[in-house]
Amino acid sequence: MSRRRHSIATACLSGLLEDKLDAAAAAGFDGVELFVPDLLGSPEPPEVIARRCADLGLAIDLYQPVRDLEGLPPDAFAAALRRVDHALDVMARLGTTTALVCSAVDPRGVDDDDLAAAQLAQVADRAADRGMRIAYEALAWGRHVNTWDHSWRIVERADHPALGLCVDSFHLYSRGGDPAGLRDVPGEKIFFLQLADAPHLAMDVLPWSRHHRLFPGQGDFDLTTLVAHLDAAGYDGPWSLEVFNDVFRQADPRPAAVDARRSLLGLAEDLAGTPRPRLGGTAFVELATDPGTSGEVTDALAAFGFARTGEHRRKPVSLWEAGGARLVVRERLPDDRAGTAVAGLAVRSPDPEGLARRATDLLAPREELPHAGDEAELRAVRAPDGTLLFCCPERPEPGGDDFWPGDFAPTGTIPADGPVRGIDHVALTPPYDLVAEAELFCRTVLGLAPVAEPTEVVAPFGVVRSRLFADDAPDPVRVVLSSSLVRRGGWAPGVPAPQSVALAVDDVEAVARAAAAAGLALLDVGPNYYDDLVARGVVDAAEAARLREHRVLVDADGGYRHVVTEVLGGRVFLEAVQRTGDDRGYGAADAPVRMAAQRRARHAGG
Amino acid sequence: MSRRRHSIATACLSGLLEDKLDAAAAAGFDGVELFVPDLLGSPEPPEVIARRCADLGLAIDLYQPVRDLEGLPPDAFAAALRRVDHALDVMARLGTTTALVCSAVDPRGVDDDDLAAAQLAQVADRAADRGMRIAYEALAWGRHVNTWDHSWRIVERADHPALGLCVDSFHLYSRGGDPAGLRDVPGEKIFFLQLADAPHLAMDVLPWSRHHRLFPGQGDFDLTTLVAHLDAAGYDGPWSLEVFNDVFRQADPRPAAVDARRSLLGLAEDLAGTPRPRLGGTAFVELATDPGTSGEVTDALAAFGFARTGEHRRKPVSLWEAGGARLVVRERLPDDRAGTAVAGLAVRSPDPEGLARRATDLLAPREELPHAGDEAELRAVRAPDGTLLFCCPERPEPGGDDFWPGDFAPTGTIPADGPVRGIDHVALTPPYDLVAEAELFCRTVLGLAPVAEPTEVVAPFGVVRSRLFADDAPDPVRVVLSSSLVRRGGWAPGVPAPQSVALAVDDVEAVARAAAAAGLALLDVGPNYYDDLVARGVVDAAEAARLREHRVLVDADGGYRHVVTEVLGGRVFLEAVQRTGDDRGYGAADAPVRMAAQRRARHAGG
Structure with a gap:
């Protein structure tokens, strides 16, 4: 037809x-x-x-x-x-x-x-x-x-x-x-x-x-x-x-x-009835960092058990790995004032070129990335908010080369075995007028589906609406889109809803102990939160004491346990998530206390 | 109690x-x-x-x-x-x-x-x-x-x-x-x-x-x-x-x-059951002008039949009069970049001090205005948006001195008899998050009441909600509050909903002729609008031709006829309004075509 x-x-x-x-x-x-x-x-x-x-x-x-x-x-x-x-x-x-x-x-x-x-x-x-x-x-x-x-x-x-x-x-x-x-x-x-x-x-x-x-x-x-x-x-x-x-x-x-x-x-x-593209999980997340605060991000990665495994051969870009999780940290040029932010999301696909072509058919502009010599040709398109979407090959067999062997010079560091397994989700925070566009982009270009109805929570600086999008692969790509319902005027300076990269971990308390040992201050929301967990019957008093010691937050029904960092570089935080059962949450119920504590930490810090 | x-x-x-x-x-x-x-x-x-x-x-x-x-x-x-x-x-x-x-x-x-x-x-x-x-x-x-x-x-x-x-x-x-x-x-x-x-x-x-x-x-x-x-x-x-x-x-x-x-x-x-304050009409409107574009405002006033009757003895402030309408035009200091805007609204009251005291009881901060020698002591409070609300005595008997004899040195110019009778209304455009506050201020401090339900019109750069507030005195104080329902991002640069000062006139076509003679370009919305007036049976073809020649807009039911200027100094326009019967409009239905034409005129002009 x-x-x-x-x-x-x-x-x-x-x-x-x-x-x-x-x-x-x-x-x-x-x-x-x-x-x-x-x-x-x-x-x-x-x-x-x-x-x-x-x-x-x-x-x-x-x-x-x-x-x-x-x-x-x-x-x-x-x-x-x-x-x-x-x-x-x-x-x-x-x-x-x-x-x-x-x-x-x-x-x-x-x-x-x-x-x-x-x-x-x-x-x-x-x-x-x-x-x-x-x-x-x-x-x-x-x-x-x-x-x-x-x-x-x-x-x-x-x-x-x-x-x-x-x-x-x-x-x-x-x-x-x-x-x-x-x-x-x-x-x-x-x-x-x-x-x-x-x-x-x-x-x-x-x-x-x-x-x-x-x-x-x-x-x-x-x-x-x-x-x-x-x-x-x-x-x-x-x-x-x-x-x-x-x-x-x-x-x-x-x-x-x-x-x-x-x-x-x-x-x-x-x-x-065109089938949705088959994805193979999140290959990496690229964080662009502000040169002045880049260390906040990399220190936190190190404390979560990441090792800097590679240094880009030509650019101020480093590769960090832990378990199956990879982050690419690109330091912005000194005159680039865009600040620390998620700059790219890389998904794996059995047909990266097909995925990229499909994206351009869906009106996403192809991004020609300069590459030299033996560097991998990364296929990328640009999402409406400017984030790059990289289309990567599927994960190689163990021991096989991944898709960018030539780009990074190995540092020789090997990540120690630890609790981090991979990327659980990426949470982006488009302004409220761009949410529908961002959701449609996720649904069409990536073929992700909303996992449940949107949630609305009353955060300290306004009502925040969030929704999780994911595919149904065994190793899913998950993107949370959160935005304030209304935002205007000069109150709540700074970014009220920072982006985050959430790491899937086997044992969130082990992450907390390692972070503490490395000197990383995990976010502490204070005692009232834990007293309430006990009053609601989510955990008993002894468990609450242990959770509080480890600064672990427990979302609504208890199946989503996570520790989070303060806001790093002004706009992004890291999170380590342990899920039990078939939990499909993303910490929405905790967002208000988390945001209040992050705001207080920012005030205390500066 | x-x-x-x-x-x-x-x-x-x-x-x-x-x-x-x-x-x-x-x-x-x-x-x-x-x-x-x-x-x-x-x-x-x-x-x-x-x-x-x-x-x-x-x-x-x-x-x-x-x-x-x-x-x-x-x-x-x-x-x-x-x-x-x-x-x-x-x-x-x-x-x-x-x-x-x-x-x-x-x-x-x-x-x-x-x-x-x-x-x-x-x-x-x-x-x-x-x-x-x-x-x-x-x-x-x-x-x-x-x-x-x-x-x-x-x-x-x-x-x-x-x-x-x-x-x-x-x-x-x-x-x-x-x-x-x-x-x-x-x-x-x-x-x-x-x-x-x-x-x-x-x-x-x-x-x-x-x-x-x-x-x-x-x-x-x-x-x-x-x-x-x-x-x-x-x-x-x-x-x-x-x-x-x-x-x-x-x-x-x-x-x-x-x-x-x-x-x-x-x-x-x-x-x-505290009685609402009794008001005696709008004494004057103060416009603060950008020094670079002050002439746009004063040329338009002159073309509408205003005369510069006074020059402030110490400040770059001039008094303009026509019929019962007074405008005070204050040129901002060169380093004041706030731009042309309605800076003050002066209402008459049989008890100006009581009105000002009442305003401060209602938490409006009193504004102490420096005054010297024989200058009038103007009582003023500040509205939430920064606009000054002046509380002035009632209009004197004909020939009697008004309240500021000493402030302005007479220029000797006397306004010619013309169609302008007074101030019909002032239209302010708070951002959407400050409308409820502005409405409450009008209702409580000034005792104005909403004249009808709010109107919503689809303007070229977003939906605009407006509501008219007025008292029921023979010479009413009327304030229109208009705001975009949503506004974010970089589209629609400039101010999409300019403020206005609307003058009550006896004969809007006479104003149009005088303005044309003075070389003032009244806003021209083009022929489609007039063809539609005829099709809707509001006027016949001959009248439509005459209205178009005079650039007169006719609001919804025909009882509100007005000519408007282009946007002056980037943020304010003037309007001359002829009402028939008990028309209670304020040009809301015309706002979309008016705003489109003002935007086009701005583009053409710069």
């Missing part, structure tokens, strides 16, 4: 109309829905807008919305027809042929399908006279028509070739609608498909629709099933995004448009 | 426990509710926390919450009693005597009032043994007990002197509860009152409660009636704020605590 056309409503994006069109074209969209307020806000006559779209390779697939047309008393319908005539005039000047008509909310409207069908047929007559057509959509809050099947009954009754359906996934799913019946609608009567995802929210549909829609794959709606039914019906029009979201409406439209189109590419994969 | 004690839950404020306590004490609170997670996040033992509170003059009025105690099967209740014993131990160390027990959400709980009463009585026995007491609160989402009257039936049934009610205004009003019955509860059985306001939101009570509570006077709940009933019942405990709000939870706790306490002072005024 040829690729479906991808379209996007201008209402999804921020900026002036010209900003939106430029962004949509740059992201590879084929067309737009022109949202009337964007036209009204433009000083250009419709012909000029049409030319601009054509120059950018964008069709104007839909003119929208026209409201409150059907089921009206005669005088109101006469006024409505004047609005229709104007809309058709503008459409002619734009060179577009399909108008979206939303089901009426007008309090004068009556619940009379015959009247609605007759009036819509009149509207369709006028459209047909000009070679145009009307796509009728049931708003979830329409006064009398608010389900897709009701809108279809009216379209059937009108039986007019220029009148068809517009199916909107939000209006359908937000009212618990079932898309299965769409299979039985003749494909040629489905004039348009508007796609939006959304989180399940227990709130009125209208504000839910106007503020909280998301791009497909970012929310909870089953859009794959919907498009499968539309495929079965024979719908061959565009997949068009109509996503009203407060965050996207104020965000740079260029990355937002890329995020939007990635969502459609992901949906196409889901529909085709 | 002696002043009621004011208390605040530590959960209302952002930061570490010590930040919260400092902020509460500095704002004049008498006590706090200690939220258990704040205790767990503190490394200090309870005794040290108690001492810190005592040193700050803060009582610990409540320890909260203890959850899931009542209606439980025996084994679960035994575990719950262990938690109770721990809580009572901690309370003893804190020196606090009242614990909040929330109605159970535990799925093991049974709907059995006798069991619940018996178990709560057991808990109360343990508290009584230590001289403590239990305040039982119905959570709005409690499994079996979720209304205050149900919680009261259980407390009555338990009939234990150490068991009483905690009344929480959110839990009561969010479920549509009626507080009238509280009059009949014996005052000594009401152990505690938690106050929170909230906007009416059609969503589940739990997320509504956890994210969207507001301080009294910032939302839609009738808290005055509630406290009146509790007064009638004889409740004499503290008024305590328990406000969970995502914005406050990440905001600087010092101004947030002041905002919080102002809300209780306002509530006390409402309860006492």
Whole structure:
């Protein structure tokens, strides 16, 4: 099947109309829905807008919305027809042929399908006279028509070739609608498909629709099933995004448009049943460090049992290893003020080149990394936040060479046997306006899936929402995305939610003892926390005393035990995690006390 | 009646426990509710926390919450009693005597009032043994007990002197509860009152409660009636704020605590029926201008018919007058980079000193303005955003001296008779995290009331929420507060929502002609907007042509006609408004096209 056309409503994006069109074209969209307020806000006559779209390779697939047309008393319908005539005039000047008509909310409207069908047929007559057509959509809050099947009954009754359906996934799913019946609608009567995802929210549909829609794959709606039914019906029009979201409406439209189109590419994969990429665990994590505080990071690694096993032959980059865990520590150049941060995540794959190609197909820019002589050619793409995603080969047989033999000169140091087994997870902290994009990147490019619903905790400097993404391999890649719900103003200087690298360990108390022996101050949250563990019956008093001595935190149900460092280099901390049973946590319940203690340690330290 | 004690839950404020306590004490609170997670996040033992509170003059009025105690099967209740014993131990160390027990959400709980009463009585026995007491609160989402009257039936049934009610205004009003019955509860059985306001939101009570509570006077709940009933019942405990709000939870706790306490002072005024201050209109607006672009502002004023009537004797400040409108234009010092902005709002009052004193009673800091010789002593307080609020005498009889005869040297210029009558309104644009505080300031200090529900419009760079506040005097003081719902990141450089000063005029087209004659470019939104006015039947084609020629915008229903300038000095625009009938608008519906055109004009200009 040829690729479906991808379209996007201008209402999804921020900026002036010209900003939106430029962004949509740059992201590879084929067309737009022109949202009337964007036209009204433009000083250009419709012909000029049409030319601009054509120059950018964008069709104007839909003119929208026209409201409150059907089921009206005669005088109101006469006024409505004047609005229709104007809309058709503008459409002619734009060179577009399909108008979206939303089901009426007008309090004068009556619940009379015959009247609605007759009036819509009149509207369709006028459209047909000009070679145009009307796509009728049931708003979830329409006064009398608010389900897709009701809108279809009216379209059937009108039986007019220029009148068809517009199916909107939000209006359908937000009212618990079932898309299965769409299979039985003749494909040629489905004039348009508007796609939006959304989180399940227990709130009125209208504000839910106007503020909280998301791009497909970012929310909870089953859009794959919907498009499968539309495929079965024979719908061959565009997949068009109509996503009203407060965050996207104020965000740079260029990355937002890329995020939007990635969502459609992901949906196409889901529909085709494309298997998710098979991963083989986390090969390494790259930390970029601030030259002034690099020692904070490397001292902590050493205290956790890591050995510096290699020194890059040409760059201030060192390789640290412990058990199956590898960290690459790159000291930033003196004039690079970006600070200590997770700069790269390397995943193993049986087909690294295929994984990288797939990422670029999903609009992640390929990063050409200079490499010389016998250095490994690392395949990498850049995530939306600038983090590099390295695609590495699978782990070699014991004794075999790994993928970068030439890059690092061995230091001769061999890590001692210790409790560290590998990388448990990496926790990243995008700002709240970039979380949906980061989640979609993890889901599509890496094929990770959310492990559970998001958690929200009240941290000392604001509410923090987190979610764990992972694949289901025996050695999973796990990424936690955490962000403050709101953040503005000068309070809470510094980074309130630092990133972390969590190491999987067999014995967290052994790590604590080794760290103490090495002089590393693990985070101490104080006695109240341990008294509470006992009061809640999580551990007994003797165990609590031992945990406190070792500074071990115990997340909610007790299956996730961890020690954490203070914040290193201003933005990252290390964590050693011992899991029991099939624990799927990531320390979310502990985050508030952990963050308070980290803040106090920072104050004490400086 | 002696002043009621004011208390605040530590959960209302952002930061570490010590930040919260400092902020509460500095704002004049008498006590706090200690939220258990704040205790767990503190490394200090309870005794040290108690001492810190005592040193700050803060009582610990409540320890909260203890959850899931009542209606439980025996084994679960035994575990719950262990938690109770721990809580009572901690309370003893804190020196606090009242614990909040929330109605159970535990799925093991049974709907059995006798069991619940018996178990709560057991808990109360343990508290009584230590001289403590239990305040039982119905959570709005409690499994079996979720209304205050149900919680009261259980407390009555338990009939234990150490068991009483905690009344929480959110839990009561969010479920549509009626507080009238509280009059009949014996005052000594009401152990505690938690106050929170909230906007009416059609969503589940739990997320509504956890994210969207507001301080009294910032939302839609009738808290005055509630406290009146509790007064009638004889409740004499503290008024305590328990406000969970995502914005406050990440905001600087010092101004947030002041905002919080102002809300209780306002509530006390409402309860006492204190009359709102009588105002006599807007005396003047002070604009601070950037020296480099000062001429943009003064040229526009001149084009609108203003004359520079006075020059300050000692400062780079000029007085501009037209009809009853006065603007004071103060050129900033060259090293003051704050940019052009509304720096002051002056209102007239029959008792300026009383108004200023009232403002300081409501925690607005008095601003001592240096004045020399025969200069007027201007009374001023500072609003939370730094704007000065001047309290001026009423307008003198015609021919009489106004309040600042000595400050300005007359230039000899007299404004020509023109269409400008006075100041229609001032529109300010606080960032979204400061809107609730700004609204409360307007409501309490100035006694302004919201004129209608807030409007939300989709502006080119994000959704903007606005609300008009005004008094009901013949010459009203009107303030519009507008803010973007979300704003983060580097898109939309410059200020997306500029402030404005709107002038009331008799004939907006005459203003437009005069402005054109003076060479002032009024904002031109282009033809699509006018075509749409005709299509919607707001005006006919001939009138639309004339409006377009004069660049007049017509808000939603046609009663508000205005011309606006481009953005002057980077942040402020002027507007001339002609109202017909009892129009109560402020150009909200036009804001998106206006903002798009202003943005385009800025691009074209620079």
